[in-house]
Amino acid sequence: MKKILITGATGLIGHALTQQCLEAGISVNYLSTSKDKIKKSENYNGFYWNPKYGEIDEKAFEGVTAIINLVGATIAKRWTKKYKKIIIDSRVQSMALIYDTLQRIDHDIVHFISASGINIYPHSKTKLYTEESTEVDDNFLAEVVIKWEKAALRFKDLGMEVTKVRTGMVLAKNDGALPKLVKPIKLGVGAPLGDGSQWQSWIHIDDIAGIYLFILTNQLEGIYNAVAPNPVLNKKMTKLIAAQLDSPLWLPPIPGFVLKVALGEMAILVLEGQLVSSKKIQELGYMFKFYNVESALQDLLE
Template sequence: MKILITGATGIIGQEIVKRCHELDIAVNYLTTSKSKIEISEKYQAFYWSPNNNDIDEQCFSGVDAIIHLAGATVSKRWTPEYKKEILSSRIDSTNLLVKSLKSIDHNVKQVVSASAIGLYPDSLINFYDENYNGNGDSFLAEVVTAWETVVGGFSELGILVSKVRIGLVLSNNGGALPQMVKPIKFGVGAAFGSGQQWQSWIHIEDLSCIFVYVVQHRLDGVYNGVAPNPVTNKELTQSIANTLNKPLILPNIPKIFMKLILGEMHVLLFESQRVSSKKIEEQGYYFKFYQLKSALKDLL
């Protein structure tokens, strides 16, 4: 089997590549940097530039499935200009892949695209599964809705389409966790707002395994990429502190304070989505990190 990965150099992409190599799955990947192009027996890079509608179509040679992760990070201040980049990076890259596959002979049978639980509305009481019929009203929900819509274009080519809605990814190699750990290590950590907002988290290893599992078992449709036991922001913060043997002595950080510092991006810290992992479990996936305590112990 050979998989083409977009966004392979990001924290999720790197883990997926690692899983593929462990399973003896060959990897092609796309990069916007010609200096990052590498070629080995199991790992080959190809250049693309979604902004310029340019792609090396040799990237599809011998490929059975595509894992599509490419998109500008949302963990950067959301200026009006950057919000356009967050959206266009996902739309343009997807459209380029669809357009390219339309024009060539290929063996691609499945596309598994990243998505996000930011699609679900902010709620302290709802428990969302993939059948929920409705979207949130945040900028992230707008992005995910547009993203999932264009990904659906692959199905018009007779390709199986799968989407993994990713939650809060816990990794010691980047993302949110190292940023949460820093203030706690220095004794100035605290929960955000009421601390009651739900955090549907997942260990990076389980997330990468889910992407590969969806490909290996040709699962179609939408799957939530979250662990089985979501926690509140207060519980998450306290669990990190306990794992590090650090006290939490400061009061919760007010929402208005973080809005002043982060602008509109502050919603990443305060929106609440309690999300179910039942569907992927019913397909036979077994989580290695089922509880937050074991995940944090492994990472920290």
């Protein structure tokens, strides 16, 4: 059908998306900073790049009509001043290198799709955020998203359609947030975090990959929230995981101040949350495989 270029293709979302693309008959080129991860086949080909030093194999763009940008250092690592810079640079420098490269080469790329985050929305227990919401938080995560999306918007200057996919908590079997939630529960020390009343707008790994594929094949542009239709409170998520694992919860909720001491500024990842709507992508025709967290957990933890 077409050929696309994926950055971050060997990561959690990238791996799932690559599989769905290949199954749909879409060839995938991908960029990797590790030469050991570069493979070549008829419809799946890797190319080397190093955004930090401005290195990129221009052959990666040959025959490509769209780019899906998923690259970015994990935010689940203590936010020292040095690591904060790494988080931002890994997102902004990589896009700048792609942008500068496309300016000087001949290519057929018409669509740039970039990952983003729902962390741009302020923490709230009552506000439902849609893509039309203009409120922006004033913390580090919001700063990351603002710079991330600003870097993506530059591709409009190259005549491309630009899409920003604001992603919630991705639930997957062996990576991402879920194993971190499961581990203490399995060890018998699981408990809600803080007062447990913070919203968790989650999405199953199959659906986040599916949304990217849907956006790609329908050439959708603009902002899309990539979350399941039914967010849950942290305390409910914790109880459902415990029930699925048949591991009773007996500890009281972990106080917020304890988490702030242990995690520092990064504690907002677990103590704050947003209630986010998926209505826009649903109205355009995307059919979620996992609407409710119960079915998602059953699929991932059985």
